[in-house]
Amino acid sequence: xxxxxxxxKSVWERRRSFIGWSAGLIFLVVVSVAPYASFRGxxxxxxxxENLPGIVRALxxxxxxxxxxxxxxxxxxxxxxLPLLFATFAIGRGADxxxxxxxxxxxxxxxxxxxxxxxxxxxxxxxxxAGLMFxxxxxxxxxxxxxxxxxxDVPLANVAxxxxxxxxxGMFHGALALGVGAATGYRGTAIAVATIVAVSGYVLxxxxxxxxxxxRLRWLSPFTYADxxxxxxxxxxxxxxxxxAALTTAAVGIGLWAFDRRDLRS
Amino acid sequence: MSAAIRTEGLSKHFGSIAALEDVHLDxxxxxxxxxxxxxxxxxTTTIRLLLDFIRxxxxxxxxxxxxVHTASIEIRRRVGYLPGELALYxxxxxxxxxxxxxxxxxxxxxxxxxxxxxxxxxxxxxxxxELSRGNKQKVGIAAAFMHRPEVLILDxxxxxxxxxxxxxxxxxxxxxxxxxxxxxxxxxxLTEVERVADRVAxxxxxxxxxxxxxxxxxxxxxxRLEIHFxxxxxxxxLAKIPGVHDVRIAGRVATLVVDGSIDPVVKFLALHEVENxxxxxxxxxEIFLAFYAEGNR
Numbered sequence: 045x046x047x048x049x050x051x052x053k054s055v056w057e058r059r060r061s062f063i064g065w066s067a068g069l070i071f072l073v074v075v076s077v078a079p080y081a082s083f084r085g086x087x088x089x090x091x092x093x094e095n096l097p098g099i100v101r102a103l104x105x106x107x108x109x110x111x112x113x114x115x116x117x118x119x120x121x122x123x124x125x126l127p128l129l130f131a132t133f134a135i136g137r138g139a140d141x142x143x144x145x146x147x148x149x150x151x152x153x154x155x156x157x158x159x160x161x162x163x164x165x166x167x168x169x170x171x172x173x174a175g176l177m178f179x180x181x182x183x184x185x186x187x188x189x190x191x192x193x194x195x196x197d198v199p200l201a202n203v204a205x206x207x208x209x210x211x212x213x214g215m216f217h218g219a220l221a222l223g224v225g226a227a228t229g230y231r232g233t234a235i236a237v238a239t240i241v242a243v244s245g246y247v248l249x250x251x252x253x254x255x256x257x258x259x260r261l262r263w264l265s266p267f268t269y270a271d272x273x274x275x276x277x278x279x280x281x282x283x284x285x286x287x288x289a290a291l292t293t294a295a296v297g298i299g300l301w302a303f304d305r306r307d308l309r310s
Numbered sequence: 311m312s313a314a315i316r317t318e319g320l321s322k323h324f325g326s327i328a329a330l331e332d333v334h335l336d337x338x339x340x341x342x343x344x345x346x347x348x349x350x351x352x353x354t355t356t357i358r359l360l361l362d363f364i365r366x367x368x369x370x371x372x373x374x375x376x377x378v379h380t381a382s383i384e385i386r387r388r389v390g391y392l393p394g395e396l397a398l399y400x401x402x403x404x405x406x407x408x409x410x411x412x413x414x415x416x417x418x419x420x421x422x423x424x425x426x427x428x429x430x431x432x433x434x435x436x437x438x439x440e441l442s443r444g445n446k447q448k449v450g451i452a453a454a455f456m457h458r459p460e461v462l463i464l465d466x467x468x469x470x471x472x473x474x475x476x477x478x479x480x481x482x483x484x485x486x487x488x489x490x491x492x493x494x495x496x497x498x499x500l501t502e503v504e505r506v507a508d509r510v511a512x513x514x515x516x517x518x519x520x521x522x523x524x525x526x527x528x529x530x531x532x533x534r535l536e537i538h539f540x541x542x543x544x545x546x547x548l549a550k551i552p553g554v555h556d557v558r559i560a561g562r563v564a565t566l567v568v569d570g571s572i573d574p575v576v577k578f579l580a581l582h583e584v585e586n587x588x589x590x591x592x593x594x595x596e597i598f599l600a601f602y603a604e605g606n607r
Contacts, residue, residue, distance in 0.1 A: 047402070047410040057401065149397025153453070156361060156391035157414035158383045307364035310354065310395075 054171035122272030134218025139234035141168030143225025205275035212288035213270035223299020312375025314492020319369035344503030390454035394465030400439030423456035444470035
């Protein structure tokens with residue numbers, strides 16, 4: 045049943061956008077992984093990479109071994125592009141979840157049914173989670189095929205764990221957008237707050253190796269807890285995953301608490 | 311038996327603005343109460359308080375004897391609601407809307423929604439984005455009626471409906487009331503409320519200025535008479551009749567306004583030669599405007 049619940053309807057009505065996002069992510073994975081085969085073992089390139097200015101290295105993953113399979117995947121995908129895209133998707137869906145329906149005026153119609161506000165918002169965040177999960181699985185599948193084709197020696201389990209970090213990072217930003225939207229009723233505010241947190245979190249994390257102030261504040265950045273290199277190397281930090289899960293829970297919890305207590309906008 | 315709706319001293323302030331002040335209202339089962347007032351008077355604020363979309367600054371409200379906030383879920387299970395500014399999902403059909411809202415009510419029985427749609431001449435199979443305003447409104451009406459609610463709260467329900475459909479909608483209302491539903495209907499269309507409501511509440515700038523039977527309201531309403539005398543109209547004498555004011559003379563024709571009973575006027579006219587009397591029946595609209603004029607004095 046496509047309209048049997050808030051969750052089912054919210055997922056179903058986005059089916060076309062899932063196709064678009066999936067196509068984009070598959071394309072990104074292919075063009076990011078494919079060149080690896082021709083650069084592998086290229087000494088000249090390796091020397092070039094070693095001599096890159098620190099800031100360039102920092103902004104592309106902060107690693108010296110850009111030409112190892114893990115370094116390549118991290119630099120090309122996991123350090124910037126995937127977090128950016130997952131956060132963008134999740135922020136858009138999260139902001140639409142409550143604040144979007146409120147701005148569109150459809151929230152009153154739905155909440156005239158015997159449905160708690162918190163239940164409505166939880167089904168919405170679940171639909172963001174389901175959409176993000178779908179995109180993560182599509183990306184993982186694309187990575188499994190392309191890394192094998194490019195002869196990249198990196199275990200799929202490691203890639204999957206790194207993808208879990210991306211998923212959790214995306215979920216946090218989606219939860220933040222949903223929470224701010226639920227608390228305020230303003231879609232624009234929800235998008236703005238979540239985007240500012242995402243951008244400043246990224247900048248803070250990527251500058252940490254270059255600037256001691258950023259290094260000291262690095263713990264404030266959600267990106268710090270979604271570093272894909274350790275999982276790609278088979279050394280995931282589940283404590284970091286726990287931090288992201290806790291941040292997500294807090295964002296939803298505070299948002300719902302405020303949502304339940306405020307007047308809906310007319 | 312509990313009242314369908316009861317408010318006691320219900321007030322709502324938005325910042326320093328008092329949108330609603332000390333409103334006492336009730337709607338009994340089987341009764342249709344019309345809630346009249348111009349835009350911004352507080353009608354929608356009252357209704358949104360009843361649905362727990364907004365919370366009162368003071369006072370309280372009950373629906374079916376239950377507190378609108380603490381028992382909101384139980385209330386919404388038993389209430390049919392039509393928002394004043396109905397917003398639907400453009401890509402979904404009318405049927406999908408009913409299925410969705412039905413699912414949230416825990417039912418997949420669309421028979422009532424289909425029957426209502428049939429009576430209102432609505433095609434439920436089209437995406438609502440393609441529908442006219444009136445047809446969208448019908449989707450909202452079908453959804454409000456579909457779970458056979460014990461209370462109907464309808465905010466400006468006939469906006470965009472053509473006159474024939476309005477008549478059918480009024481029949482739906484009377485049938486629901488006959489089956490025991492309490493109906494609270496806001497409107498600024500006075501003739502509509504006059505046609506269907508048992509009692510009328512008039513709200514102005516957040517204050518309830520009248521709440522009574524329509525017949526009673528009309529009985530004490532001012533009425534305008536146009537009197538054609540066989541001679542020059544006697545202005546001074548007319549103005550001295552109890553209850554008469556706003557006397558205007560144009561040759562042999564006098565127009566005047568009578569508050570309450572017109573008996574003194576008839577007694578006075580019996581003593582004179584009168585060629586014609588035209589009485590303008592008290593329209594609710596005049597009463598309504600009179601209430602507003604009081605506010606402006």
